[in-house]
Amino acid sequence: MCLSIPAKILSVEGNTAKASVGGAIINTSLHLVDDIQPGDYVLIHTGFALQKISEEEALETIRMIEEMESGEPVA
Amino acid sequence: MKYIDEFRNKDLVITLTREISKKSRKRIRIMEVCGGHTLAIRKYGIQHLLPDNIELLSGPGCPVCVTNRTSIDRAIALSRLPGIIITTYGDLIRVRGSVSSLDQEKAQGADIRIVYSTMDALEIARNNTDKKVIFLGIGFETTTPSSAVAISEAVSQRIDNFYVLSMHKLMPPAMSALIEQGIHIDGYIGPGHVTAIAGADMYKPLLDQFGVSVVISGFEPVDLLQSVLMLVNMAEENRNGIEIQYKRAVTPQGNKKAIELVHHIFEPCDDEWRGLGSIRNSGLAIRKEYQHHNAALYFDVNVATAPEPEGCLCGEVLRGLKKPPDCRLFGKVCTPANPIGACMVSGEGACQAYFNYR
Numbered sequence: 001m002c003l004s005i006p007a008k009i010l011s012v013e014g015n016t017a018k019a020s021v022g023g024a025i026i027n028t029s030l031h032l033v034d035d036i037q038p039g040d041y042v043l044i045h046t047g048f049a050l051q052k053i054s055e056e057e058a059l060e061t062i063r064m065i066e067e068m069e070s071g072e073p074v075a
Numbered sequence: 076m077k078y079i080d081e082f083r084n085k086d087l088v089i090t091l092t093r094e095i096s097k098k099s100r101k102r103i104r105i106m107e108v109c110g111g112h113t114l115a116i117r118k119y120g121i122q123h124l125l126p127d128n129i130e131l132l133s134g135p136g137c138p139v140c141v142t143n144r145t146s147i148d149r150a151i152a153l154s155r156l157p158g159i160i161i162t163t164y165g166d167l168i169r170v171r172g173s174v175s176s177l178d179q180e181k182a183q184g185a186d187i188r189i190v191y192s193t194m195d196a197l198e199i200a201r202n203n204t205d206k207k208v209i210f211l212g213i214g215f216e217t218t219t220p221s222s223a224v225a226i227s228e229a230v231s232q233r234i235d236n237f238y239v240l241s242m243h244k245l246m247p248p249a250m251s252a253l254i255e256q257g258i259h260i261d262g263y264i265g266p267g268h269v270t271a272i273a274g275a276d277m278y279k280p281l282l283d284q285f286g287v288s289v290v291i292s293g294f295e296p297v298d299l300l301q302s303v304l305m306l307v308n309m310a311e312e313n314r315n316g317i318e319i320q321y322k323r324a325v326t327p328q329g330n331k332k333a334i335e336l337v338h339h340i341f342e343p344c345d346d347e348w349r350g351l352g353s354i355r356n357s358g359l360a361i362r363k364e365y366q367h368h369n370a371a372l373y374f375d376v377n378v379a380t381a382p383e384p385e386g387c388l389c390g391e392v393l394r395g396l397k398k399p400p401d402c403r404l405f406g407k408v409c410t411p412a413n414p415i416g417a418c419m420v421s422g423e424g425a426c427q428a429y430f431n432y433r
Binding site for chain 1: 076077078079081082084086087090091094110111164191192193194195217218220221224268271272294297301320322323324325330332333336423
């Protein structure tokens with residue numbers, strides 16, 4: 001039920017946006033988020049964008065695991 | 076797909092699996108309380124990647140599953156009233172009440188429509204002004220904001236024939252209730268999207284009162300294994316805390332706009348959970364200011380307290396006391412095609428997840 005999918009915002013019009021989910025284009029409501037621009041990735045749940053996805057944090061999460069492999073200390 | 080493929084990377088999975096085996100010594104029990112995690116753990120066989128001393132349990136994380144029979148009976152009673160359109164998310168219509176399900180009521184002529192979003196329910200109300208349209212509001216912190224938006228929009232657009240039956244629930248009180256009921260849990264895998272909305276700080280009382288660690292996790296194999304590793308590290312180092320693995324979506328404070336909107340429309344109330352019973356301040360009721368849109372107040376239906384189906388172990392499964400195969404109905408008379416218990420109805424119910432990924 002709380003499933004949510006990452007979607008790329010294509011265009012914004014008022015409180016709604018068109019977003020691409022792996023190529024499929026869906027409408028999403030922007031009532032719950034601020035400052036959404038085309039190109040942003042958001043989590044969509046029951047037609048609502050819940051949260052912007054942070055690219056920086058995603059890369060950092062992966063970097064931490066990759067460092068384990070090389071034996072470097074992990075914070 | 077971006078933000079999915081990289082978190083299903085095989086090399087990262089192998090690295091994490093090795094690291095967990097290297098670090099983990101203690102016997103620990105980890106519970107997840109999100110249907111999405113239940114499903115992902117079964118689908119990717121996460122338990123089989125872990126050493127034997129780490130046990131994964133499923134908790135009360137599937138909203139359809141924790142909605143009790145009395146609530147289903149109430150929704151059915153509403154659907155039988157004249158001039159009513161019931162709108163709901165898909166899974167709920169297959170859950171059995173005492174004598175029927177919404178699915179069966181629909182087959183017998185009740186106007187019950189599955190919607191993807193509350194905005195669709197609102198649209199149905201706008202297009203059917205001669206009918207009263209009730210949205211069955213189920214779900215946790217992730218889903219409640221969409222009901223709040225619908226009520227707020229119904230007010231501002233003066234859609235007076237739109238009502239919500241709030242069965243929304245809050246996750247932290249249930250997580251505390253399990254510990255209070257004496258269920259041994261060393262750490263929780265915290266629900267990612269619930270926490271994306273409500274913020275990781277909401278688990279502080281759980282940590283302060285019971286000393287149980289929470290790691291808020293994403294939904295891909297790499298996310299789940301990293302979360303297990305973070306819980307293992309805390310256990311091995313004899314510390315506890317609230318940590319966020321799913322940092323790309325979760326912050327300590329959550330989505331302030333959504334939190335404020337929910338607070339504006341709803342207030343906490345005691346609520347009944349399937350399997351867990353009544354939990355203080357674990358539900359959300361519509362505030363008095365919005366009572367015109369409150370189906371629980373507006374429609375007078377009397378529903379008796381309903382017992383759970385005979386032989387069904389959903390209650391124990393939802394508390395992590397039993398695993399689905401422990402139930403004698405499991406896979407025999409209770410299957411996804413013919414579910415007896417709610418945990419077999421939903422794709423993210425523990426029973427259906429076990430059935431599909433045996």
